[in-house]
Amino acid sequence: MSKLLVVGSLHYDIMVAAHHRPEKGETVIGSGCSYKFGGKGGNQAVSAAQAGIEVVFSGAVGDDDHGKWLLEILNNHSVDTAHVEVIRGVASGMSVAITDAEGDYGAVVLSNANTQINSSQFANDALWENVGMVLLQNELPEQINLYTATEAKKRGIRVCINAAPAKTLSPELINLIDLLVVNGVEARDMSGITVNSLQNAAEAAQALSQLYSTVVVTAGEMGVAYADNNGESNTLEAEKIELVSTHGAGDCFMGMLCASILKGENLGVSVNNANKAAALHVSKKAD
Incomplete structure (x- = not known):
């Protein structure tokens, strides 16, 4: 079975629970706090590994305790971290997220080391050994995604991007993408179609x-x-x-989607598998 190469972000997440998310100028009393492994790249890599495929991760962390912990979590989930760079004197990526009583959340991300990935590594053939698909996200600078996708295409490797958070992609990168995955907000921003029904989602997918x-x-x-x-x-x-929390649902979906495709399933089956995995994820208590 082919490997999945995930090129993405790693974040030390601070999760705060509150009755509601604060409005401008408002102070809200929280009800809990926890610390979690995060970053879209990291979460998607772990999800794919849990779905039963080999995963290689390429990214960067700082030479701090958070960076050591992030690498430990990846290794504990059998994700290959040989291509994760440890950058001296730089803080690892982090985020602060607030989850409300309805299970929805908002977050602030500090990319830190994630912006300093060395692009020269993507020309290294060892990185691409037995890789069948590369998975990208928008939490890294587009230039890194462009380098990665270019090298993937030279080797006939499929390129998937989870275009989150929403941003305008360059024509050069668009031309290299085989599979685009977005949520309703991102689909609206990219297609101009407001997604407030499943029919609208279909229209946005068709337009894109x-x-x-x-x-x-x-x-x-x-x-x-x-x-x-x-x-x-x-x-x-x-x-x-029964919804518990939407946090991480998209990353769970992405990991299962890519894993299913690499196992040889067609798109419809893979989407269905990912849909079920995400539903299970949002309906159980987080670890």
């Missing part, structure tokens, strides 16, 4: 498939839609669950 070979739009409690540039499209309703 004019630029990208294959598109998946996750629409939270409404479900998920996908389309490709051959005109194939479909929707899946969300699983019926």
